[in-house]
C-alpha cells in the first residue's frame with residue numbers, strides 16, 4: 001500500500017502541474033525566473049559597460065549585483081507560490097479541497113502535493129537558476145542556503161494568500177501586496193543606520209543580511225520569523241481547506 | 243456497519259448536535275430527514291471523517307470516524323450536497339482523475355455516464371454543465387470506485403422529475419448490489435420510497451427513528467372523508483378503524499345519499515409535522 005501512497009501523491013502533483021500548464025498566466029509566471037535570469041546575466045553587464053562609460057566611473061551597478069541575485073533567488077519560489085495559491089484557491093472554489101479529504105489521497109496528501117512538493121520542486125529549480133544566472137554568488141553552499149530560505153518565504157506567501165483571500169481576484173491582490181514584503185531585500189543595502197531594524201519582522205530582510213554578511217544567525221532568524229508567520233496563518237488556512 | 247453512540251458536536255460554543263445515537267446495518271438505506279439547518283450534512287461530515295472534533299462514538303466498519311486512514315476511503319463513496327468537480331475539466335476527465343486516486347479496479351466510466359444520461363456531454367467542460375448535470379456527475383463520481391458504503395447528501399435535489407426518478411432507481415439498484423447507503427433529504431416522498439429506516443432530525447436532535455411504514459402507522463391513522471347533500475353539500479369524517487361507529491355514514495349508505503367517499507393515509511410529511519411540530523422545506 002505504501003507504493004500507492006507515492007503513486008497518489010504523484011498523480012495529485014501532476015494534476016497541479018497540469019493546471020498550471022493549462023493556464024497561460026500561471027505558465028508564464030513560472031517562466032519568469034528564466035526570463036529575469038537571462039536579463040541579469042546578459043543585460044546587466046551590457047548596461048554596466050554603458051553606464052561606466054557614460055559616467056566615466058569604475059563601477060555603477062556592481063555594488064548592487066547582489067540585489068539582482070537576491071531577487072533572482074526569491075523569484076522562483078515566489079512564482080511557484082503564486083501558482084500554488086491560484087491553484088489552491090481555484091480548488092477551494094470548486095469544492096475539490098474538501099472532497100480530497102474523503103478520498104485515499106486524504107487531506108494530508110493533498111496538502112503535501114500542493115505545498116511541499118511544489119516547494120521542493122521550486123527549491124531545485126531555484127538552485128539551477130542561480131547556478132546558471134547568478135552574477136556574484138559562486139559558492140554552492142550559499143546558493144543552497146539562499147534557495148532554501150527563499151523556498152521558506154514562498155511557503156509563507158502561499159499561506160498568506162490562501163488564508164487571507166476569499167477568491168482568485170483577492171488572491172492576486174494579496175500576492176501583489178506580499179511582493180511589498182520583499183522590500184526587506186534592499187533595506188540592508190540602502191538603509192545603513194539602525195532604522196533598518198524596523199524590518200525585523202520581514203523574513204526577506206534577514207535573508208539579505210545573511211547574503212551580505214554570511215552569518216548563520218541571520219539564516220536562523222529568517223527561518224524563525226517565517227515559521228512564526230506560518231504558524232499564525234496555519235489555523236486559518238486549515239479551516240479554509242476543510 | 244455503522245454505530246453511532248451518544249454523539250455530540252458543535253461548530254460554536256452553543257449546543258448543536260446532541261445525544262445522537264443509531265445503528266445502520268449492512269445493505270440498508272438509512273435516511274436523515276429534517277428541515278434546513280437541522281444538522282444533516284454536519285452529521286454526514288462526522289460519519290465520513292471530515293469533522294474529527296466530535297464527542298462520543300461514530301464507528302464505521304469497526305473504525306472510529308476520526309481515525310480513518312487513507313486506505314479506508316477506498317471503500318467509501320461520498321456525494322456532497324454541493325458539487326466537488328474541476329470546472330475546467332470535462333465530465334469524463336473529472337471521473338478519470340478522481341478514479342486514478344484509487345488502487346481498486348474502477349467501474350466502467352461509459353456505463354456510469356450512460357446511467358445518468360451524461361454520455362453525450364462527457365466531453366463538455368463542467369463549467370458548461372447545468373446544475374442538475376453537475377449533481378448527476380457528482381453522484382456517479384461517488385460510485386466510481388464501487389465503495390461498500392455510500393454517503394449521499396441530497397442526491398435528488400435540483401433534479402427534474404425524470405432525472406430524479408432515474409437517480410432513485412440507481413440508488414435502489416445499488417442497494418440490491420449490497421451497498422449500505424446513508425441518505426440525506428428534505429423530500430418525504432423520496433425518503434418514504436427509498437429508505438428502510440429514517441431518522442427525523444430537528445435542531446441537532448433525533449426526534450424519531452423507525453421505518454417509514456411504522457412511523458406512519460404508529461402516529462397517524464387512516465381516515466375516511468365523505469360528502470353528502472343535506473340542503474347544501476356537507477362533509478363528514480371518521481377514522482377508518484371506526485367506520486361502524488359513524489351512524490351518519492351508515493344512514494347515508496343505506497339511503498344511497500353519499501356523494502363522494504375517500505380514504506386517506508397520513509404521509510410521512512404529516513407525521514413529521516406531528517412529531518416535530520415543524521414543516522419540512
Ligand SMILES: Nc1ncnc2c1ncn2[C@@H]1O[C@H](COP(=O)(O)OP(=O)(O)OP(=O)(O)O)[C@@H](O)[C@H]1O
Nearest residue numbers: 253254276277278279280281282283284285323428
Ligand atoms: N463550516 C461551518 N462552520 C460553522 N457553522 C456551520 C458550518 N457548516 C454548517 N454550519 C452551521 O451548522 C448548522 C447545520 O448545518 P448543516 O449543513 O448540517 O444543515 P443541514 O441539515 O444539512 O441543512 P440543509 O438541509 O440546508 O442542507 C447551520 O446552522 C449552519 O449554519
Ligand SMILES: [Mg+2]
Nearest residue numbers: 282283323395
Ligand atoms: Mg445539508
